[in-house]
Every structure is written in structure tokens, then in C-alpha cells.
Amino acid sequence: MNSLREQLSVDKFRNEKEKQQGLEAMFHGEKKFLTNGGMGAGFTEEEFCGAMAEAGFPSVYSAAVPGWKISQEPAGRQNSNNLREMNAEAIQSAATYLRQRCEYAIKGANFMEMLPSYSDSREEVIKSDAFDVLMLGAGMDEKLPARMAEANAELQRREPKRSLYYMPIVSSVLAAKAYYHRYAKRGKQPDSLRVPDGYYLELPIDEDENTAGGHLGFSKNRGLDPDAFDPAAILEGIRKFDKTSPVILAGGVAYRDQIQKALDMGFDGVSMGTRLLLTRESGMSDEQIIVKYLNELIGIIVDQNSSTGFWSSRLDVPYTERTDETMRDALLKCVNCVGSGCQYRKNRECPTDETYCIYRDLIKARLGEDVGIYFSGGQIVIMRHDSLYTSDGKPYVPTIEEGLDFTLTHDSPKKPKYSAETQAGPAAKNPNTPLAS
Ligand SMILES: Cc1cc2nc3c(=O)[nH]c(=O)nc-3n(C[C@H](O)[C@H](O)[C@H](O)COP(=O)(O)O)c2cc1C
Structure with missing residues (x-):
């Protein structure tokens, strides 16, 4: 049996053809993979993606407010128009950097649909021609299946063997199904819509009550109950309507045994946020x-x-x-x-x-x-x-x-015991936290 690293890393591709074959293997369920969650604003930027590529893994650039440096501008310049411009500049500069450092590495870009700047940033990423996978969370873009079909047609007129993939970030079967059926299969001409190429399943909370980092994708009125987010049940639900597209698991993944468990359940890979935020190359200061x-x-x-x-x-x-x-x-x-x-x-x-x-x-x-x-x-x-x-x-x-x-080599330790003084257990301090007791 290959090591976890061998199972989850990708080859260092030498040209576009090899890279497209690598992408096909990933999206046809032949190659499992490990990647990072996009972390905005600016925590997974180009240097981070370059380091992921050199380590042998696909990376995800954060295209959610990539122009965050606007906050350093005088107050009068901080407005939505200038943010759009700075987002565009940041994306193009990241694209140039990544083309130079790791042209044939597999790269994704993460978006939050709820942001007004989302569609401009998405277009900028498509235009940059430097990313292979769009990962979209915090909302649903009804137009994305059509836009992805159009972008692919355009790309393949230039380069017939290339594809641009997309993976919605979901926390339930319902959300994945909405993309697959309601948005992706509704059109009259099937070619005009691209169904999702895979799903990024982010568990807001796992069975050990570990919450995922950042915003949690579940409705405001729903309690944060681990039973509501059973990964095996969600995977099974997705497999009822989509038999083959990769589904990767995120949220509470930071150790070898947690990765192995996800693979044993049938996931096609995993993604990590917090573990990779705690690195020198992330945008979080040491x-x-x-x-x-x-x-x-x-x-x-x-x-x-x-x-x-x-x-x-x-x-x-x-x-x-x-x-x-x-x-x-x-x-x-x-x-x-x-x-x-x-x-x-x-x-x-x-x-x-x-x-x-x-x-x-x-x-x-x-x-x-x-x-x-x-x-x-x-x-x-x-x-x-x-x-x-x-x-x-x-x-x-x-x-x-x-x-x-x-x-990839260490199992999760037993949970440390928390003292009342440190209050450093999961969600220990907030009386309003809707954790199941
Ligand atoms: C600092 C930080 C910023 C994040 N920003 C985003 C974001 O912009 N878009 C997004 O889809 N997810 C975001 N996330 C979620 C991660 O992409 C990832 O799915 C999540 O952290 C996985 O859980 P884990 O931290 O337990 O590994 C963020 C997480 C962290 C810790």
C-alpha cells in the first residue's frame, strides 16, 4: 500500500499535457488528493500556493477580497470601486507570480459568493488563465453552471485539451443537489451548462465537536449539532445523484488518522484550513x-x-x-x-x-x-x-x-483535559454557543 503522501500528492507536471492528465485523473475519481482551504483575506496568497505546489499538492488561492491592501490606502480611497480594482490587480499579480514559480502545478481559487465583488473576482480569475479549479462557498451562484460551460467552450476553442473545473463548497446534500439539479441541469441545451466537477464538503462541526475554521456554512436557525453533519451520510446522499465526481472532506482534518478515516469512508480527498494556516508561508504572521x-x-x-x-x-x-x-x-x-x-x-x-x-x-x-x-x-x-x-x-x-x-505521519492525540481556568476547550467560553451538550 502506498503511503498517504503518495496517495494524496500529485506529480510535478512538466508540461500542460501532463497537468491536464493529472486534472482528469482527479476529477474522474482516479486520483485522490489533499489540498488547502482558501483562506481570506490574504491568508492563502501566491507564496502559500507556490509552497504547496513545491510540496507536491494542489493549492487554493483566496480570491475573497484579494485586494485587502486597500485598507492601507487613505480613507477617501477605501470604497467598493477601488476595492474591485485592487482585487483585480492582486489576482493578476498572483497569476503572474504563479506562472513563473509553478506554471504546471494544479491551482484553485476560492470565492465567497455573498460578496458583492464576487463576480468581478471570478471573471478576473477566469481571464488570468492561471487557475484550474474554482471553489465557491458562502452562497450559491445560479449562473455559475452556464458561465463555466461558456468559459470552457472559449478555453477549448484556443486549447482543445484544457478544462476549467469547479467545486461548490457545501455542508449538506441539499446544497450539493441544488447545484446538480436545479442550477446545472435546468437548461434546454445540456452543453450550455456544466454540472459541478466535484464537491468540497465542509463539516461545520465534526463528531468530536471540532468546528471548522472561519465562517460556518449552515443556516442561522439551525443548531450546531454534529449529528446533523454526518460525513458518511452526506457522502451517501451525494452519491445518489452524482456517482463519480470527487467529494473532498474539510473541517476538523489535521492528523493522519483523520485523513485515513475520510478515505476509508469513500472521500476522494481532504482539505485543511487551520493546520496550514499555522505555517510560515501563510498570510498569518509568525x-x-x-x-x-x-x-x-x-x-x-x-x-x-x-x-x-x-x-x-x-x-x-x-x-x-x-x-x-x-x-x-x-x-x-x-x-x-x-x-x-x-x-x-x-x-x-x-x-x-x-x-x-x-x-x-x-x-x-x-x-x-x-x-x-x-x-x-x-x-x-x-x-x-x-x-x-x-x-x-x-x-x-x-x-x-x-x-x-x-x-501525514501523526495520529491525533487524545484530547487534553481542560481546566476551568484556561477555558480552552472547544467553544468553552461562549454561553451562546449552540453546541449539543
Ligand atoms: C483564517 C481562515 C480564513 C478562512 N477564509 C475562508 C474563505 O475566505 N473562504 C472559504 O470558503 N473558507 C474560508 N475558511 C475555511 C477554510 O477554507 C477551511 O474550509 C476550514 O478552515 C476547514 O476547517 P479546519 O480549519 O478545521 O481545517 C477560512 C478558515 C480560516 C481558518
């Missing part, structure tokens, strides 16, 4: 990895305070305090990142509201500032004890290669 992620006094919170209104899983550290001044400043610099659904803007007159401005506070984390939104999967409280994060008795931030190597 300092914040050490002082926050590896700090055993810091627990996890799952709440609905993001201006998107979604639940999210993050480190229990302070975000920007709500004062008249910080509110005014946020509204002055608003780039309309999440559109009309923004809860921060909506609740601005409500003094007890605890919503944070996701644009401001996530970018603060990207910039390594002390106060900000530090998204994390719940499993961090276990992972931070791994020998991977210590060298010569001191905290250590590994490279992607080291992180992958460790993950």
Missing part, C-alpha cells in the same frame, strides 16, 4: 501564530457576530471595541464588502449590538495586529500541543512542507 494560536490560555468561540451574519469559529481574543469613534471610522472606510446584508451597518444604532466589521477586523489579523478576528478551527486546542510547534524548547512556526509531513 508572531500571532505564537502568541495567539499556540497559546493554551486562548480558547475558541463560535458566534454570529460577523457582519456577514454567518456563524463563525474563531479564537477567543478581543476584536475592535465598539465606540462612537471606531464605528464612525469603519463606516467612513466601508468598502461594502458584504453588501446590503451587512449586520454591522444595519445594527449601527443599536448600542448593545456586538457585531464586528469583518473587513476591518479580519484584515487586522492579516496585518498581525493584536486586536482583530482570528479565525480558527476548534481543533487548535489539541493541535497546539503537537511537537511540530516546538523547537529547542521554544514555540516554532513550521513550513508548509513540515506541516504536511507531520500531518
Whole structure:
């Protein structure tokens, strides 16, 4: 039996033909694979993708607010038009970089559909011609099956052997089915619609009550109950209507045994967020990895305070305090990142509201500032004890290669016991957390 690394890595392709064969093997269910979750804003950028490629794995670039550096511009320049422009520039610059560093590596791009800048960023990624797979979460794009068919027709007029693939990010059978049937098969001319090439199944919470990092894709009124997200049942449900497209599992995957279990269940691969965020090549600063992620006094919170209104899983550290001044400043610099659904803007007159401005506070984390939104999967409280994060008795931030190597060779330890003082167990501190008791 091949090692997990051999099973899940891809060859270093030498030309476009080899790469297209590699993609076909992945999307025809002949090759299992491991990849990273797209992490915005700016946590999985081009350097990160280049390092993934060199380690031998497909990578996913974050195309969700890639132009986050707009936050460094004067307040008057921070608006939605300039954000679109900076997003476009960032995507084209990443494409140029990746073509030079790893032209024939398999690369994906991640989008959040709910962002008003989504369709412009998607078009920019298609135009860049540097990515192979579009991964779309946080909403459903009804037009995507048609756009993907059109983009492929256009691409194949130029290069008949090439394809552009897409994988919706889903947390339920219903969401996967909606793409497959409602959106993808509705058209009169079948050729005008492309059904999903695969599915990225992100479990908001797993059976050990580990939450996935970042925003969690489940409806506002639904409890965060592990039984509702049984990966084997969801896979079986998807297989009823789509027998062959790859389904990869994400959320709470950070150890060899967890990967093996996913493969044994029949998944075609896995994706990891938090494990790969804790690397030198991610956009998270080494300092914040050490002082926050590896700090055993810091627990996890799952709440609905993001201006998107979604639940999210993050480190229990302070975000920007709500004062008249910080509110005014946020509204002055608003780039309309999440559109009309923004809860921060909506609740601005409500003094007890605890919503944070996701644009401001996530970018603060990207910039390594002390106060900000530090998204994390719940499993961090276990992972931070791994020998991977210590060298010569001191905290250590590994490279992607080291992180992958460790993950592919180490089983998950028993859960550490949490003391009431540290409150660092999964979602320990938030009284509103809807975990099943
Ligand atoms: C800092 C951070 C940012 C994230 N940003 C995004 C994003 O922009 N789009 C998205 O689809 N998922 C995002 N995610 C989710 C990851 O892509 C991934 O699916 C998730 O972290 C998997 O769970 P894990 O952290 O337990 O491995 C983010 C996660 C983290 C930790």
C-alpha cells in the first residue's frame, strides 16, 4: 500500500499535457488528493500556493477580497470601486507570480459568493488563465453552471485539451443537489451548462465537536449539532445523484488518522484550513501564530457576530471595541464588502449590538495586529500541543512542507483535559454557543 503522501500528492507536471492528465485523473475519481482551504483575506496568497505546489499538492488561492491592501490606502480611497480594482490587480499579480514559480502545478481559487465583488473576482480569475479549479462557498451562484460551460467552450476553442473545473463548497446534500439539479441541469441545451466537477464538503462541526475554521456554512436557525453533519451520510446522499465526481472532506482534518478515516469512508480527498494556516508561508504572521494560536490560555468561540451574519469559529481574543469613534471610522472606510446584508451597518444604532466589521477586523489579523478576528478551527486546542510547534524548547512556526509531513505521519492525540481556568476547550467560553451538550 502506498503511503498517504503518495496517495494524496500529485506529480510535478512538466508540461500542460501532463497537468491536464493529472486534472482528469482527479476529477474522474482516479486520483485522490489533499489540498488547502482558501483562506481570506490574504491568508492563502501566491507564496502559500507556490509552497504547496513545491510540496507536491494542489493549492487554493483566496480570491475573497484579494485586494485587502486597500485598507492601507487613505480613507477617501477605501470604497467598493477601488476595492474591485485592487482585487483585480492582486489576482493578476498572483497569476503572474504563479506562472513563473509553478506554471504546471494544479491551482484553485476560492470565492465567497455573498460578496458583492464576487463576480468581478471570478471573471478576473477566469481571464488570468492561471487557475484550474474554482471553489465557491458562502452562497450559491445560479449562473455559475452556464458561465463555466461558456468559459470552457472559449478555453477549448484556443486549447482543445484544457478544462476549467469547479467545486461548490457545501455542508449538506441539499446544497450539493441544488447545484446538480436545479442550477446545472435546468437548461434546454445540456452543453450550455456544466454540472459541478466535484464537491468540497465542509463539516461545520465534526463528531468530536471540532468546528471548522472561519465562517460556518449552515443556516442561522439551525443548531450546531454534529449529528446533523454526518460525513458518511452526506457522502451517501451525494452519491445518489452524482456517482463519480470527487467529494473532498474539510473541517476538523489535521492528523493522519483523520485523513485515513475520510478515505476509508469513500472521500476522494481532504482539505485543511487551520493546520496550514499555522505555517510560515501563510498570510498569518509568525508572531500571532505564537502568541495567539499556540497559546493554551486562548480558547475558541463560535458566534454570529460577523457582519456577514454567518456563524463563525474563531479564537477567543478581543476584536475592535465598539465606540462612537471606531464605528464612525469603519463606516467612513466601508468598502461594502458584504453588501446590503451587512449586520454591522444595519445594527449601527443599536448600542448593545456586538457585531464586528469583518473587513476591518479580519484584515487586522492579516496585518498581525493584536486586536482583530482570528479565525480558527476548534481543533487548535489539541493541535497546539503537537511537537511540530516546538523547537529547542521554544514555540516554532513550521513550513508548509513540515506541516504536511507531520500531518501525514501523526495520529491525533487524545484530547487534553481542560481546566476551568484556561477555558480552552472547544467553544468553552461562549454561553451562546449552540453546541449539543
Ligand atoms: C483564517 C481562515 C480564513 C478562512 N477564509 C475562508 C474563505 O475566505 N473562504 C472559504 O470558503 N473558507 C474560508 N475558511 C475555511 C477554510 O477554507 C477551511 O474550509 C476550514 O478552515 C476547514 O476547517 P479546519 O480549519 O478545521 O481545517 C477560512 C478558515 C480560516 C481558518
